[in-house]
Amino acid sequence: MALSGIQIYKLLPQTNCKDCGFPTCLAFAMKLAAKQVELAACPHVSESSKTQLAESSAPPIRLVSLKSDGYEVKAGNEVVLFRHDKTFYNRPGLFVEISDNLSEAEILATGKAVDGYTANYVGIDLKVDGFAVRSAVGDAGKFAAAVKAIRQASKKPLILVCTDAAVTSAGLAVLNGESPLIHTANGQNWEAMTALARQNKASLVVSADNLDDLSDLTEKIKAAGVEDLVLSPASPALGQALTQSTLIRRLAIKKNFRPLGYPAIAFPKSAAAAAQAIVKYAGFIVIEHFAPEIVYPLLVLRQNIYTDPQKPIQVQPGLYEINSPKPEDPVLVTTNFSITYFSVANEVEGSGLPAWLLVTDAEGMSVLTAWAAGKFDAERIAKAVKAFNVADKVSRKRVVLPGHVAVLSGELESELPDWEIRVGPREAVDIPAFMKQAL
Ligand code: SF4
Numbered sequence: 277m278a279l280s281g282i283q284i285y286k287l288l289p290q291t292n293c294k295d296c297g298f299p300t301c302l303a304f305a306m307k308l309a310a311k312q313v314e315l316a317a318c319p320h321v322s323e324s325s326k327t328q329l330a331e332s333s334a335p336p337i338r339l340v341s342l343k344s345d346g347y348e349v350k351a352g353n354e355v356v357l358f359r360h361d362k363t364f365y366n367r368p369g370l371f372v373e374i375s376d377n378l379s380e381a382e383i384l385a386t387g388k389a390v391d392g393y394t395a396n397y398v399g400i401d402l403k404v405d406g407f408a409v410r411s412a413v414g415d416a417g418k419f420a421a422a423v424k425a426i427r428q429a430s431k432k433p434l435i436l437v438c439t440d441a442a443v444t445s446a447g448l449a450v451l452n453g454e455s456p457l458i459h460t461a462n463g464q465n466w467e468a469m470t471a472l473a474r475q476n477k478a479s480l481v482v483s484a485d486n487l488d489d490l491s492d493l494t495e496k497i498k499a500a501g502v503e504d505l506v507l508s509p510a511s512p513a514l515g516q517a518l519t520q521s522t523l524i525r526r527l528a529i530k531k532n533f534r535p536l537g538y539p540a541i542a543f544p545k546s547a548a549a550a551a552q553a554i555v556k557y558a559g560f561i562v563i564e565h566f567a568p569e570i571v572y573p574l575l576v577l578r579q580n581i582y583t584d585p586q587k588p589i590q591v592q593p594g595l596y597e598i599n600s601p602k603p604e605d606p607v608l609v610t611t612n613f614s615i616t617y618f619s620v621a622n623e624v625e626g627s628g629l630p631a632w633l634l635v636t637d638a639e640g641m642s643v644l645t646a647w648a649a650g651k652f653d654a655e656r657i658a659k660a661v662k663a664f665n666v667a668d669k670v671s672r673k674r675v676v677l678p679g680h681v682a683v684l685s686g687e688l689e690s691e692l693p694d695w696e697i698r699v700g701p702r703e704a705v706d707i708p709a710f711m712k713q714a715l
Contacts (some may be wrong), residue, residue: 281309287325288318300700309614311335311355312362330625336528338538340479340504340559341370341404342433343455349405349433351539351559352504357529363584364565366539368407368554370574371435371562373543375424377412383422386566387429395572398589398614402575404432408459408562411438416446423450428482435459435481435541435562441468448476456480457560459541460508463546466493471499481541491535502649506560507540517542518556525557529708540701547549547574555579589614596621601630603671606715608700608707609657611638620703627708632669636660643678656689661692676715677698 278289296317305315308329315321317327330465339353340428349369356362372390374383387407395402407426411419412533419438426434427450435457444458456497459481461469466482473480473585480502480527484490494505508518521540527533539559544550547570553561554577563570583589591614595607598621612635624631638646646652657675659664667673673695677685680701688697701710 277338277699279309284308284329285658287321289320289322289340291320292447293320295420298557307592324471331623334399334467334623335696336532336537337504337525338503339364339605340506340539342435342457342479342627344433344451345431345454347406347407349430352401354525354557357525359581363586364582366559367562367578367582368558369433370571370578371406371408371560372404372407372566373410373437373562373564374422374426375410375412376415378422380425383425384429387426390566391430391432393566393571395568395575397576397579400579400589400617402572402579403531403573404571406430406433408435411436411443413439414438414440414443416541419443420446420450421621427451433457435560437562439465441472443466444469445472447484448472451476455479457541461485461493461497463489463493466497467500470497473502473504474500479504479506480680481506481682482509482538483510485528486517487520487536494535494538505538507536509540511543512550517549518552519558521553551577552602561667568587571611590640591635593635593637593660593664595637595666595669596612596633598624598633599628599630601632603669605630605632605673606698606711607632607634607666607668607670609634609636609660609675611636611641611643611652613638613640613642613646616642618666620707623704623707624711629708629711629713631711632658632666634664634666634675644680646679652681654684654691657684657688658691661695672696674698676710678702 278512285302288301288305290301292300296304304318320513335353337354340351342349350366353365390404393404409422409426416490436444436447437459455477457479458473460483461480464484469480482493482505484493484499490507490509519530524536528537541560542553542558543562544553550561554624589623590612593612608631621633638652641651675695676698679700682699685697685699701707
């Protein structure tokens with residue numbers, strides 16, 4: 277049962293020493309109750325208090341981590357129902373299913389295609405996280421061979437999909453030293469699957485037809501020594517899946533209901549179901565086939581949902597070279613909001629015209645927003661011109677301001693008296709024409 281802020285405060289040293297970064301123990305207790313800080317931030321808690329607080333301070337959804345050679349996929353540790361309340365932390369792992377009915381050549385081909393797939397989105401490389409190897413006929417030899425084949429193609433984490441403990445064991449034997457996810461323990465096989473997960477330090481998916489049975493089963497498995505669990509509620513239609521996953525998340529976060537305080541896995545049968553699983557609230561998602569036209573929008577959706585809404589995606593401030601500029605080429609100015617940066621950079625790059633792009637630190641805001649917030653003004657632009665030694669790179673001292681902030685040109689002339697200040701177009705799409713006609 278979660279403790280209130282006052283109950284937590286009574287267990288703290290109450291010295292107000294500030295070592296945790298908060299002015300008082302009470303302020304720290306309130307943050308701990310809201311699950312916005314870790315208990316470890318206070319170095320002075322007694323051992324007996326730690327035990328009492330551990331349960332209360334544990335995240336409402338357990339962190340489950342799959343590891344393989346050089347890769348890790350984490351799910352859980354979420355503390356809010358809605359992204360706008362705070363943020364979502366661990367993006368759901370996207371896995372591609374591989375059936376052991378496929379030939380070795382087919383597994384290798386799919387494995388390599390998935391492993392090498394990268395989609396660049398606003399400067400971020402998005403990738404598929406791993407594979408779910410499914411035992412189609414319950415044959416231990418075939419299953420182990422399929423796991424071995426996928427390991428030749430990729431080192432990314434695996435989910436082993438099989439309800440037979442002996443067959444699953446054959447697959448696990450290939451994965452020495454890894455922490456895979458076993459799918460699945462149910463009302464019939466849970467004892468054997470739990471033993472297997474314990475012996476192999478694997479995480480375990482638990483499935484049941486309804487939430488009551490699911491929570492009973494997680495409690496039994498936890499008591500038997502496996503705590504890294506993943507929930508697999510029955511796979512009903514889209515609407516029921518939404519209700520069920522929302523109920524699980526709500527019970528875990530709002531009611532601190534520990535038996536359902538685990539990430540969930542989804543096996544969507546359509547792109548719409550996969551999108552729903554990203555948004556509400558899967559920790560692992562297994563898609564049936566690899567198709568870039570399906571995977572790309574899912575990865576982009578995931579990236580957007582799991583970006584902290586309070587922290588815009590930013591690029592590093594600096595002087596960027598586009599199309600190998602020479603000293604006489606123009607210097608364009610913009611902000612470090614990544615969508616703004618890529619809008620400008622892509623237009624200039626696509627035009628084939630060389631330019632220097634001076635990206636100023638505007639705390640990740642777009643041009644107009646940053647200007648309105650006082651984060652993109654003549655002083656900051658002049659500071660960036662000096663900090664990135666722009667004068668050493670160009671032979672003609674000339675900067676082009678975005679048209680939306682034409683109002684800054686007078687002030688910038690005062691800040692940079694020996695520079696020519698030009699005002700460019702308002703929209704990035706008009707930059708190439710402006711460069712050809714006016715520069
Ligand atoms: S570090 Fe611990 S004892 Fe010190 S103010 Fe924070 S909560 Fe209180």
